[in-house]
Amino acid sequence: MAFEHRVEHVDESMLIIQANLDDMNPEHTSYITDLLFEQGANDVYWIPIIMKKGRPGVMLNVLIEESAAERMEGIIFRETTTLGLRYVRATCHRLGREFYSVDTPWGPIHVKAGFHGGELVQFAPEFKECEQAAKSYGIPLKQVYDDVRSRFLQSRNGKREQ
Amino acid sequence: MAFEHRVEHVDESMLIIQANLDDMNPEHTSYITDLLFEQGANDVYWIPIIMKKGRPGVMLNVLIEESAAERMEGIIFRETTTLGLRYVRATCHRLGREFYSVDTPWGPIHVKAGFHGGELVQFAPEFKECEQAAKSYGIPLKQVYDDVRSRFLQSRNGKREQ
Amino acid sequence: MAFEHRVEHVDESMLIIQANLDDMNPEHTSYITDLLFEQGANDVYWIPIIMKKGRPGVMLNVLIEESAAERMEGIIFRETTTLGLRYVRATCHRLGREFYSVDTPWGPIHVKAGFHGGELVQFAPEFKECEQAAKSYGIPLKQVYDDVRSRFLQSRNGKREQ
Amino acid sequence: MAFEHRVEHVDESMLIIQANLDDMNPEHTSYITDLLFEQGANDVYWIPIIMKKGRPGVMLNVLIEESAAERMEGIIFRETTTLGLRYVRATCHRLGREFYSVDTPWGPIHVKAGFHGGELVQFAPEFKECEQAAKSYGIPLKQVYDDVRSRFLQSRNGKREQ
Amino acid sequence: MAFEHRVEHVDESMLIIQANLDDMNPEHTSYITDLLFEQGANDVYWIPIIMKKGRPGVMLNVLIEESAAERMEGIIFRETTTLGLRYVRATCHRLGREFYSVDTPWGPIHVKAGFHGGELVQFAPEFKECEQAAKSYGIPLKQVYDDVRSRFLQSRNGKREQ
Amino acid sequence: MAFEHRVEHVDESMLIIQANLDDMNPEHTSYITDLLFEQGANDVYWIPIIMKKGRPGVMLNVLIEESAAERMEGIIFRETTTLGLRYVRATCHRLGREFYSVDTPWGPIHVKAGFHGGELVQFAPEFKECEQAAKSYGIPLKQVYDDVRSRFLQSRNGKREQ
Numbered sequence: 001m002a003f004e005h006r007v008e009h010v011d012e013s014m015l016i017i018q019a020n021l022d023d024m025n026p027e028h029t030s031y032i033t034d035l036l037f038e039q040g041a042n043d044v045y046w047i048p049i050i051m052k053k054g055r056p057g058v059m060l061n062v063l064i065e066e067s068a069a070e071r072m073e074g075i076i077f078r079e080t081t082t083l084g085l086r087y088v089r090a091t092c093h094r095l096g097r098e099f100y101s102v103d104t105p106w107g108p109i110h111v112k113a114g115f116h117g118g119e120l121v122q123f124a125p126e127f128k129e130c131e132q133a134a135k136s137y138g139i140p141l142k143q144v145y146d147d148v149r150s151r152f153l154q155s156r157n158g159k160r161e162q
Numbered sequence: 163m164a165f166e167h168r169v170e171h172v173d174e175s176m177l178i179i180q181a182n183l184d185d186m187n188p189e190h191t192s193y194i195t196d197l198l199f200e201q202g203a204n205d206v207y208w209i210p211i212i213m214k215k216g217r218p219g220v221m222l223n224v225l226i227e228e229s230a231a232e233r234m235e236g237i238i239f240r241e242t243t244t245l246g247l248r249y250v251r252a253t254c255h256r257l258g259r260e261f262y263s264v265d266t267p268w269g270p271i272h273v274k275a276g277f278h279g280g281e282l283v284q285f286a287p288e289f290k291e292c293e294q295a296a297k298s299y300g301i302p303l304k305q306v307y308d309d310v311r312s313r314f315l316q317s318r319n320g321k322r323e324q
Numbered sequence: 325m326a327f328e329h330r331v332e333h334v335d336e337s338m339l340i341i342q343a344n345l346d347d348m349n350p351e352h353t354s355y356i357t358d359l360l361f362e363q364g365a366n367d368v369y370w371i372p373i374i375m376k377k378g379r380p381g382v383m384l385n386v387l388i389e390e391s392a393a394e395r396m397e398g399i400i401f402r403e404t405t406t407l408g409l410r411y412v413r414a415t416c417h418r419l420g421r422e423f424y425s426v427d428t429p430w431g432p433i434h435v436k437a438g439f440h441g442g443e444l445v446q447f448a449p450e451f452k453e454c455e456q457a458a459k460s461y462g463i464p465l466k467q468v469y470d471d472v473r474s475r476f477l478q479s480r481n482g483k484r485e486q
Numbered sequence: 487m488a489f490e491h492r493v494e495h496v497d498e499s500m501l502i503i504q505a506n507l508d509d510m511n512p513e514h515t516s517y518i519t520d521l522l523f524e525q526g527a528n529d530v531y532w533i534p535i536i537m538k539k540g541r542p543g544v545m546l547n548v549l550i551e552e553s554a555a556e557r558m559e560g561i562i563f564r565e566t567t568t569l570g571l572r573y574v575r576a577t578c579h580r581l582g583r584e585f586y587s588v589d590t591p592w593g594p595i596h597v598k599a600g601f602h603g604g605e606l607v608q609f610a611p612e613f614k615e616c617e618q619a620a621k622s623y624g625i626p627l628k629q630v631y632d633d634v635r636s637r638f639l640q641s642r643n644g645k646r647e648q
Numbered sequence: 649m650a651f652e653h654r655v656e657h658v659d660e661s662m663l664i665i666q667a668n669l670d671d672m673n674p675e676h677t678s679y680i681t682d683l684l685f686e687q688g689a690n691d692v693y694w695i696p697i698i699m700k701k702g703r704p705g706v707m708l709n710v711l712i713e714e715s716a717a718e719r720m721e722g723i724i725f726r727e728t729t730t731l732g733l734r735y736v737r738a739t740c741h742r743l744g745r746e747f748y749s750v751d752t753p754w755g756p757i758h759v760k761a762g763f764h765g766g767e768l769v770q771f772a773p774e775f776k777e778c779e780q781a782a783k784s785y786g787i788p789l790k791q792v793y794d795d796v797r798s799r800f801l802q803s804r805n806g807k808r809e810q
Numbered sequence: 811m812a813f814e815h816r817v818e819h820v821d822e823s824m825l826i827i828q829a830n831l832d833d834m835n836p837e838h839t840s841y842i843t844d845l846l847f848e849q850g851a852n853d854v855y856w857i858p859i860i861m862k863k864g865r866p867g868v869m870l871n872v873l874i875e876e877s878a879a880e881r882m883e884g885i886i887f888r889e890t891t892t893l894g895l896r897y898v899r900a901t902c903h904r905l906g907r908e909f910y911s912v913d914t915p916w917g918p919i920h921v922k923a924g925f926h927g928g929e930l931v932q933f934a935p936e937f938k939e940c941e942q943a944a945k946s947y948g949i950p951l952k953q954v955y956d957d958v959r960s961r962f963l964q965s966r967n968g969k970r971e972q
Contacts, residue, residue, distance in 0.1 A: 032465075734902045
């Protein structure tokens with residue numbers, strides 16, 4: 001029932017770009033996060049930090065492929081208030097991924113599964129589809145998640161038992 | 163050797179004023195903290211929080227006596243970016259306090275002691291005096307602290323043993 | 325140029341509902357925040373906390389009018405994983421608010437202004453309109469903000485000088 | 487299959503005791519947490535805060551019944567470094583609770599369920615039992631959780647369908 | 649009107665020194681921050697972390713030039729409580745910087761501007777000068793900032809329009 | 811009186827493995843921390859971060875020797891919910907360490923001391939032994955710490971003076 005596939009792999013030419021921000025309006029963070037993802041960032045996250053004079057700042061972190069560095073730096077300089085940024089080399093290890101479709105009372109919902117050395121180690125219902133089901137049917141989001149997870153497990157176990 | 167004294171007491175008419183800030187330049191926090199202390203706040207502290215749209219904001223907390231509320235609200239509205247604030251009633255229990263002078267190789271340094279039900283439960287070297295000694299004598303700050311604490315303990319134990 | 329108005333006021337019958345969560349999927353927080361706002365919460369925010377066994381949990385905070393308590397509790401019990409919640413009484417002081425329209429190169433953008441004792445103490449460009457302008461015109465969001473703020477200030481000062 | 491029971495109820499005489507700590511060895515927090523729970527605290531949690539001079543402190547929070555206040559204050563003054571504490575009145579709303587036993591390949595594991603207005607809104611496998619099963623059988627903890635949750639859901643749905 | 653200048657550049661031989669601290673008095677952090685800046689650190693910041701046994705520790709981060717490593721390590725070992733530290737290589741990209749003087753009702757205030765590829769992307773009023781003006785004239789700090797920013801923008805736009 | 815010894819050294823082949831988690835039950839963190847330490851991790855710590863859609867996630871950090879990477883990755887993929895991880899190269903500088911035994915009213919308690927360039931720069935009472943003494947004798951943990959530290963200092967100073 002899988003319909004999309006990505007092989008487990010290691011990427012050795014990644015960069016983590018970091019910028020410490022102690023004078024930026026926090027309202028802008030969600031906009032900047034979205035923009036960086038749209039422009040190809042592999043991940044974007046913010047770490048609360050304490051800076052000079054005890055200021056409660058945030059550290060922007062952007063995980064990117066080395067080849068995207070210049071474009072990403074341009075965005076960070078234009079959109080944040082930083083006067084400098086730093087980058088650190090990183091190696092990424094990404095699991096093989098497959099998507100499965102699970103039948104539920106609220107229609108089919110996808111589950112993203114992760115494989116390490118060919119063995120399934122992760123599975124997670126797709127957030128947006130669960131959210132949509134919860135809203136449309138007026139049921140708690142956590143109930144949708146639990147149900148999808150339970151059905152996925154039963155289908156896996158069913159197969160193993162045959 | 164004590165020279166200042168305050169009795170243990172409970173104050174039932176305290177307020178905690180809180181304001182959630184998601185669009186303020188964090189550079190301003192230290193200035194606002196100092197200003198509120200100068201104007202009579204009993205305590206000022208900031209809590210990192212996550213606000214609407216996942217913004218990394220801060221919650222300003224100001225502990226004050228009820229009678230200072232109006233003046234403090236004026237400062238908060240003028241100096242922060244908030245459009246509203248809230249307050250919660252609180253009761254404060256403060257230990258009896260005495261200051262002692264401890265002789266050290268770097269001159270006398272004060273220790274603030276706290277008493278609960280007449281019994282010494284806290285003692286702490288005065289930060290500014292330790293900092294001054296560390297700078298003047300070029301020794302680690304933590305060494306000054308440790309030494310003052312050790313000497314205070316010995317002087318207490320010495321008295322008990324006599 | 326103002327077109328909407330709300331008077332400064334104090335509301336004494338507010339509640340802060342709090343629930344500590346150490347076993348909830350963090351993916352659900354944004355959904356819960358949106359749902360609580362839709363259902364009439366005055367504010368929703370999350371505080372990172374450290375719980376039993378050093379678990380990195382979050383505390384959900386929902387500011388509501390007393391009359392909404394039962395409905396909000398129902399949502400919190402259904403959508404989060406908590407087995408209990410607590411509420412604390414609070415008094416809210418909200419500034420008078422007016423909206424102004426500022427002409428910019430990217431069309432009119434509104435500014436929300438806050439008044440304390442009749443005096444303007446806050447003004448902030450509307451986030452969504454700035455975001456829209458930044459996206460449509462391909463300019464940095466912070467540039468839109470700065471420009472709107474500057475134009476608003478000039479128009480205020482212009483009036484005062486006349 | 488339930489064997490323990492507690493009714494949903496509201497308790498209006500709770501206190502949240504708070505103490506801001508900027509000079510305490512963080513090593514002591516876990517010891518203090520355990521001690522307060524042993525002495526009858528309903529909940530204990532720590533909030534990272536930023537205090538005077540930008541110090542990264544922690545705020546101790548202890549939720550207790552009003553009648554335990556004096557005993558708890560004694561512990562806090564003896565075990566932490568605070569010179570004062572404050573308390574805020576709170577009302578607690580606790581769900582009805584029942585424990586169920588679920589049969590798993592690793593033996594029976596309990597599930598704690600929460601009821602709001604008679605309706606099941608929460609269920610969670612007991613952490614310690616899952617941890618024990620994971621260690622004894624050498625399987626991932628998350629797999630034990632998922633399996634217990636799935637089995638509990640199936641048993642509930644099975645009953646409803648009959 | 650610029651009077652100081654630094655060219656945009658990339659520095660490839662930077663180190664981030666990190667030390668996790670779970671048994672240090674948080675009072676010492678501001679002292680250590682100041683000391684490290686005085687001794688030539690390029691940046692110093694603290695990250696709240698959760699360590700062994702769920703302790704709320706802090707991670708000290710010091711950004712330095714490789715050549716300063718030994719001296720900085722000495723300070724960190726003497727002044728913090730750590731038994732070890734680690735460092736990670738980093739590359740820093742710093743904007744070109746110029747300082748401008750802006751005439752305000754409270755005297756001239758400097759603005760630090762940042763240039764990326766020759767284009768102005770950042771500008772920020774100098775904190776200390778704004779703070780001084782706010783204190784001397786008894787006006788809100790944010791009003792000084794806003795005014796300086798607005799005047800700087802107008803002067804830039806004025807030039808462009810000529 | 812020292813009985814165990816480790817020389818100051820620098821280890822250049824360390825890795826920091828990092829995984830950002832926004833959909834994991836925080837209850838599992840303490841279990842995962844313990845497991846990673848048991849399997850040979852040099853350090854394990856968690857950083858509160860803000861992820862996509864403003865989710866309050868955590869970043870797992872595991873400091874390991876390069877040779878342990880594969881085994882540690884296996885544990886992280888099995889026990890957390892991550893679909894990928896990254897690692898960054900780090901160099902560790904560890905102080906020389908010696909353990910001393912200090913006689914106290916509650917029996918002997920060990921002190922771990924750290925040496926930089928042959929000079930004592932750190933000393934810390936062993937947490938577990940202090941905890942045990944505090945529990946057995948019903949005295950505050952901080953009192954045990956203070957006493958051990960003071961006795962250790964006196965014994966050092968005594969030797970120097972002879």
